[in-house]
Structure formats: structure tokens, C-alpha cells
Amino acid sequence: EKKDVTQSLESYTAKCPGTMEFITLPDGLKLPPVPFTKLPIVRSVKLLNLPTSLRPHKMKSLLGQNVSTKSPFIYSPIIAHSRGEERNKKIDFQWVQGDVCEVQLMVYNPMPFELRVENMGLLTTGVEFESLPAALSLPAESGLYPVTLVGVPQTTGQITVNGYHTSVFGVFSDCLLDNLPGVKTNGCTVEVIPALPRLQISTSLPRSAHTLQPSSGDEISTNVSVQLYNGETQQLIIKLENIGTEPLEKLEVTAKTVNTKEKLYGDFLSWKLEDTLSQFPLKPGKIATFTVNIKVKLDFSCQENLLQDLSDDGISVSGLPLSSPFRQVVKPRVETKPINPQESSKVGDFSHVKTLEAILNFKYSGGPGHVEGYYRNLSLGLHVEVEPSVFFTRVSTLPATSTRQCHLLLDVFNSTEHELTISARNNEDLILHAGECQRMAIQVDKFSFESFPESPADGTQFANAKQLEEERQQAKGLEINSKLDICWKIISFHKYWEASVEGVLNQLVLEHLQLAPLQW
Incomplete structure (x- = not known):
């Protein structure tokens, strides 16, 4: 029976479309339009925030982000009171002029047949708003179904979503939220700020x-x-x-x-x-x-x-013996990652x-x-x-002919599957095959480390003293590493990359690299 009625309605509206205009009878009586507020039934209306990457943020002012510029006073109880009343209607995010904004409606079809809704869009006031109508088809007795209506605010200011319009069975309806007491909403008014680039x-x-x-x-x-x-x-x-x-x-x-x-x-x-x-x-x-x-x-x-x-x-x-560095090749590192992550934990x-x-x-x-x-x-x-590229498996020092110099000995291991060279400042290139370990000796001038502050003598600030000592050791390692200028290169890649000894140098090695306070 409902299907027959709707078919008859569609045939009538094909000849004379149903509009939201008043009909005036010959005796002067005006018949108001009757919107189809239950085709479909709307249960909730929710204004959506913009995507995270498009949300506007307000630059913080010196007095705070939420200070009103409409009053010469930093705090006014009158303004606070009016804001409290407005909070029930206004939403705490902003839309942006020129950006597509969304409103989500939860609707369902009470009819026992498929319901086609055409030209469904938003009704707004306050800001010039270009509504982009949508068409949807709801299955019979569909249950709650999300529908997103979109539009573009063309100007700035306050915009209020008053309702929505539809075209069902050829009848155009303007459905105002004030006439739909059962509709839940998170607020209907939102601020539209001036346009921003994307x-x-x-x-x-x-x-x-x-x-x-x-x-x-x-x-x-x-x-x-x-x-x-x-x-x-x-x-x-x-x-x-x-x-x-x-x-x-x-x-x-x-x-x-x-x-x-x-x-x-x-x-x-x-x-x-x-x-x-x-x-x-x-x-x-x-x-x-x-x-x-x-x-x-x-x-x-x-x-x-x-x-x-x-x-x-x-x-x-x-x-490693200094005179005869060994050369033994281990299995090369697999370049591609295993498909099964558990494979990476094999012995x-x-x-x-x-x-x-x-x-x-x-x-x-x-x-x-x-x-x-x-x-x-x-x-x-x-x-x-x-x-991993190269590893320093062991570090030690040997005295040089001059007391102002010493030899820094580094056992270098090539963990890549490529043949590479490693060198330091003023040193010849050392060739390392895949999985090979050799020792390189670097003659260096000892360091004075005079610019580094000493640790406090008293133990009252133990935590600070420990932190200061760690910072001093890191600074020493940074200075030594900058003077060594250790670089390595995969021969087939023709690119030089760095290697650092900052995490390798222990306290004993640092002492050996430090210039003695007295010189004879």
C-alpha cells in the first residue's frame, strides 16, 4: 500500500513538482508546505572538524590564547558569563573560508522499500555558504546510516546549520532542526576564519x-x-x-x-x-x-x-697481532629484509x-x-x-717517538657484504674485504683539553658532577674524532661516509691521548 501511494505521488509531482511555497486557495486561505521530515528519519546532526592537516591553529599572544580583544580588561565576568551561555551552541573548532566542510547525519529509512533521496543539502544562515547537494539510496528499513553533507563557506563569521533540504518522490522539503526535537546535535554554530593556503x-x-x-x-x-x-x-x-x-x-x-x-x-x-x-x-x-x-x-x-x-x-x-692482521671472511650480510620478521632473530x-x-x-x-x-x-x-657498516672492535694506544704524539690503534671490522676502504687523516687507505677485520694505526698529536671545565671537588652535587664528567668525556671524544677524520667507502659505490670513535674511547685511552701537564 505504501508503495502504491509513493508511485501515485511520483506521477503527480512529475506533472507539478512539490515545492516549499504556500498554496493560496480561492477563498484566500493559505496552506503551508508540509516537509517530509521522516523520509528519511534523521536521528543526529554532527558538524565535523577539518582533517588534522587542514585544521587552523591560533598563534599564541603574550597575554594568552583566549584573551578577548573586544574589552580593554584582561578579565571581565560579563564576557565570561556570555561565553558560558554561548558554549552550549558554539563548537570549539573552526572552519576555514574556501575549504570543503562536512556535516554528518545519522539517518534511516522506515519504508519497506528502497528510498531514493535526491538533492540533499544543508540549510545555513550567517555566512554565505555554497552547499554541494548529495544523492543517496537507502535500503529498506536500513537502520542508522551515516550520510555526509558538504559545502564551502564563501565568507567569514559565524555560520549556523539550521537544517537540511531533500527531494523525495519529487517533493522538495526544507527540514528545520527546530522542528525536529528528537535530533541530537553537538552544536550548530561554528566560526569560519579567513582563508589559508593549503x-x-x-x-x-x-x-x-x-x-x-x-x-x-x-x-x-x-x-x-x-x-x-x-x-x-x-x-x-x-x-x-x-x-x-x-x-x-x-x-x-x-x-x-x-x-x-x-x-x-x-x-x-x-x-x-x-x-x-x-x-x-x-x-x-x-x-x-x-x-x-x-x-x-x-x-x-x-x-x-x-x-x-x-x-x-x-x-x-x-x-689482533699488529704484525700479521688476520683475514677471514664471514658470511655476508643479507641486503634484503626477511619476509618473516622472526627470521631476523635466528642464531x-x-x-x-x-x-x-x-x-x-x-x-x-x-x-x-x-x-x-x-x-x-x-x-x-x-x-x-x-x-651496520664498520665496527671498532678494540681500541688501544702505543707511545710514539715524541712525547707529544702517540699511536691510536683501532681494530676495524667490515660487517658489510662489500669490499670497502677506510682511512684517517694523513693515512693511507686500508682495504677490508667483506667480513674482514684488520688493525689500523693512526699517529695523532696529543690533546691538551684545557678548555673543558673540571668536575667539582665536593661531593654535594653528585648527580651534577657525574653529568658534567659525562659531558666532558663526550666533548673530548668529539674533539678527537674531528681531528681523526675517519672515512670509509664501499669501493663500488664511489661515496665517502664517516665513521666515529666517540662511543669507543674509554677513560684509559683518553688519558693516554692527553698531553702531559709538564714537558721536559
Whole structure:
């Protein structure tokens, strides 16, 4: 019976469409329009926030972020009271002029047949709003079904979603939320701020299957990964494209290392923002390039688990005769990662790939939104797998002919599957085959270390004294390493990379490398 009625209604409206206009009878009586508020039935209306990468943020002022500029007083109970009343209706996020904004409706079809809803859109007031109507088909007695209606605010100010309009069986209906008491809503009024640019990033690296989860709760828009040897440096080329309608005028870049317990030596990520800012302001549709140097320098000292793996293979690396360095090739490191992650824990596998993760945050602004103090954030997740290259399995010293010099002895192990060379400043290249260990002797001038502060004599600040001593030892290691300038190169790659002794030098070696306070 319901099906017959709807078919008859469709045949009538095909000849004379049903509108929301009043009908005036000959006797002057006006018949109001009757909207189909239950075809479909709407249970809730929820205004949605913009995607994380497009959400506007307000720059903090000196007096605080939420200080009203409409009053000369920092605090006014009248303003606070009015805000309290407004909070019941106004939502705590903003929409942006010119961006597509969404409202989600939970609807269901009470009819025993499929319900086709055409030209379903939003009814709003307060801001010029371009509604983009949708068409949907709801199964018979569908149950609650999410429907997202979208539109674009064309001006700024307060916008209120008053309801929605539909076209069902040829009848056009304007359904106001005030006439639907059973509809749940999270608020119907939201602020529309001035337009901001939209930034899209692409990189020279492949996308990563590892998704970073920052502690701040922000989402990472893009995740990329790269595999490097310890000591290797690689450039990451990032293309910044303005896909919005406003010029991109301001850009700030920060980096944060996350989810790692590894000790890093030197700058992991570095860049020169001035080279990118010289291409600004970036007009809509234009692309700028941003170059990041990825430099991985972890501990080059031989780990206990690696020594154990080498011992399992019958190789001794604890000490080598200076006159006859041994050459024994161990099984090469597998270049590709195993499909089954459990395979990487097998006995004898000493690849020991370590992971570094960082988040690059791009804070940008421009256009009218920048004038009003708003900006956007975009984050790039970087996943770096660091493969071992060379290890210093043992370090010691020998006296030289001059008391102001000594020989630093390093037992170097090549853990790669490639033939490589390693050299220090003013030293000849030492060739190491895959899995080979040799000793290199470096003649160095002893160091005075006069510029480093001494540890406090009293024990009242034990924690500070211990921390100061660690900092002094790190500073000494950094100075020594900078003078050694140790580099290694995989012969087939024709690229020089660094190796660091900062994590290898113990207190005894540091004492031997220190210049005596008295000279005879």
C-alpha cells in the first residue's frame, strides 16, 4: 500500500513538482508546505572538524590564547558569563573560508522499500555558504546510516546549520532542526576564519609501511622510509606544493626524534631553510623545494651480541697481532629484509639493523588567515633503518717517538657484504674485504683539553658532577674524532661516509691521548 501511494505521488509531482511555497486557495486561505521530515528519519546532526592537516591553529599572544580583544580588561565576568551561555551552541573548532566542510547525519529509512533521496543539502544562515547537494539510496528499513553533507563557506563569521533540504518522490522539503526535537546535535554554530593556503608535500623517498604515532596526538600526513649504512649521509628532497587559493608566505620547520633509544652522534637531520624561503611567497599552484640532510652516526663500537655471533662463526676479534692482521671472511650480510620478521632473530644473523624515527613538522601560513594570526601544521614521518657498516672492535694506544704524539690503534671490522676502504687523516687507505677485520694505526698529536671545565671537588652535587664528567668525556671524544677524520667507502659505490670513535674511547685511552701537564 505504501508503495502504491509513493508511485501515485511520483506521477503527480512529475506533472507539478512539490515545492516549499504556500498554496493560496480561492477563498484566500493559505496552506503551508508540509516537509517530509521522516523520509528519511534523521536521528543526529554532527558538524565535523577539518582533517588534522587542514585544521587552523591560533598563534599564541603574550597575554594568552583566549584573551578577548573586544574589552580593554584582561578579565571581565560579563564576557565570561556570555561565553558560558554561548558554549552550549558554539563548537570549539573552526572552519576555514574556501575549504570543503562536512556535516554528518545519522539517518534511516522506515519504508519497506528502497528510498531514493535526491538533492540533499544543508540549510545555513550567517555566512554565505555554497552547499554541494548529495544523492543517496537507502535500503529498506536500513537502520542508522551515516550520510555526509558538504559545502564551502564563501565568507567569514559565524555560520549556523539550521537544517537540511531533500527531494523525495519529487517533493522538495526544507527540514528545520527546530522542528525536529528528537535530533541530537553537538552544536550548530561554528566560526569560519579567513582563508589559508593549503600545502601538499611529496618526497624523493618511497612511502613507508611504518606509521608513526606522535605523542602529541597529531596525525602524520605522509610517512617515508630509507635504508642507510651507519655513517652514511643522504639528501631528502621535499617538494612543497601550494594546492590552495591563497599565497604561502610563512614557513617554519622543526624536527623531533621519536621512538628511539639509540645514541646519536652529530646532527641527525639538518637543513637550510633560507634556500626555500627565497622561493616565497609561493603562489597557488607553484612548487618549492626543501632539502633535508639525513646523517646517521650511531655507536661504531662492536656490540656484545655481534661479538657473540662472530664467536659462533669461529672468529676471534678480541685482539689482533699488529704484525700479521688476520683475514677471514664471514658470511655476508643479507641486503634484503626477511619476509618473516622472526627470521631476523635466528642464531648467527648479525645484521643488527637499528631503527631511527623522526617527525618533520611544517608550520605554514599566508593570505587573510595569516593576517588574523592563524596557521596550519603538516607533518612528515621519517623511518630510517640503519645497517651496520664498520665496527671498532678494540681500541688501544702505543707511545710514539715524541712525547707529544702517540699511536691510536683501532681494530676495524667490515660487517658489510662489500669490499670497502677506510682511512684517517694523513693515512693511507686500508682495504677490508667483506667480513674482514684488520688493525689500523693512526699517529695523532696529543690533546691538551684545557678548555673543558673540571668536575667539582665536593661531593654535594653528585648527580651534577657525574653529568658534567659525562659531558666532558663526550666533548673530548668529539674533539678527537674531528681531528681523526675517519672515512670509509664501499669501493663500488664511489661515496665517502664517516665513521666515529666517540662511543669507543674509554677513560684509559683518553688519558693516554692527553698531553702531559709538564714537558721536559
